[in-house]
Amino acid sequence: MTKRAYGQYCGLARALELVGEKWALLILRDLFVGPRRFSDLHRGLPKISTNILASRLRELEEGGLIRRRVLPRPASGVVYELTEYGADLEDTLLSLGRWGARSLGVVGVGEVATEDSLVMALRATFRPPAQPERIGFELRFADTVVHAVVEDDQLRAGTGGLDRPDLVIITGPEIRDLMSGELSPDDAVASGRVRIDGDLKLLKRFVELFVIDPSPRP
Numbered sequence: 001m002t003k004r005a006y007g008q009y010c011g012l013a014r015a016l017e018l019v020g021e022k023w024a025l026l027i028l029r030d031l032f033v034g035p036r037r038f039s040d041l042h043r044g045l046p047k048i049s050t051n052i053l054a055s056r057l058r059e060l061e062e063g064g065l066i067r068r069r070v071l072p073r074p075a076s077g078v079v080y081e082l083t084e085y086g087a088d089l090e091d092t093l094l095s096l097g098r099w100g101a102r103s104l105g106v107v108g109v110g111e112v113a114t115e116d117s118l119v120m121a122l123r124a125t126f127r128p129p130a131q132p133e134r135i136g137f138e139l140r141f142a143d144t145v146v147h148a149v150v151e152d153d154q155l156r157a158g159t160g161g162l163d164r165p166d167l168v169i170i171t172g173p174e175i176r177d178l179m180s181g182e183l184s185p186d187d188a189v190a191s192g193r194v195r196i197d198g199d200l201k202l203l204k205r206f207v208e209l210f211v212i213d214p215s216p217r218p
Helices: 011-019 024-033 038-044 050-062 090-101 115-125 174-180 185-190 200-209
Strands: 066-070 078-082 134-141 144-151 154-159 167-171 195-197
Touching: 011 024, 024 038, 024 050, 024 066, 024 078, 024 090, 024 115, 038 050, 038 078, 038 115, 050 066, 090 115, 115 134, 115 144, 115 154, 134 200, 167 174, 167 200, 174 185, 185 200, 195 200
Parallel strands: 134 167
Antiparallel strands: 066 078, 134 144, 144 154, 167 195
C-alpha cells in the first residue's frame, strides 16, 4: 500500500497519514452514523469511484480504524464499521465539522446533502438544554429525511422519519441560515423558505438547540 508519509515523529503527522487521504474522513463520517455496506458508502459519496472507495476502505482497515463484519442470517453480505480506535475520532470529527460549517456559503453546482452528512451536522451543532425536555424533530430535504430526538440533555439523531414527530421541518439549504441565526424562524416561515408541520415555537426551540457559529472565516 502506498500512503502519505511526512517523515515526522509527531502525533498530528501520524493522524494525517492515517486519515489525510481524500475521502477518508467522509467515509468515517458516514460510518459514525452506523455500519454501512460498500454499496451504501458509494451511494452516500456519489463522486467517489469504486476503486478509490475500495482503496480508502483497505487503508482505514489496515490502520485499525474500521473493520469488516459479516452480517448474520437472514441478512447477508458484509458491512464496514468503526473500531474502538476509529470511534475515538468522534469529538475531533464533530469539531472539524463545526469549524467547516462557518465557511458554508451558497450551495455549489453538483453539491449534495446526504442523509449521513445531515445526521452528523445535527450531532455537531447540538447544544444540550439546561433543563430536561423531550422533543422529536423530523427534517425533510427533498427526498432526504432525517430525525433528531432530544431527550433530557441527550441527542439521538438518525436517518429516516419519526412515527410521531413534534415538529416537521421542510426545507433545503436555508436550514444553514436558520441555524446560524442569519434567518429568523418567523421570517423563514413567512417567506416560505422553510415550511413546518407543527408549532412555530418548536422551530424557535430547534434553532436554540442546533446552532452553527455565524462567525465567517477571516
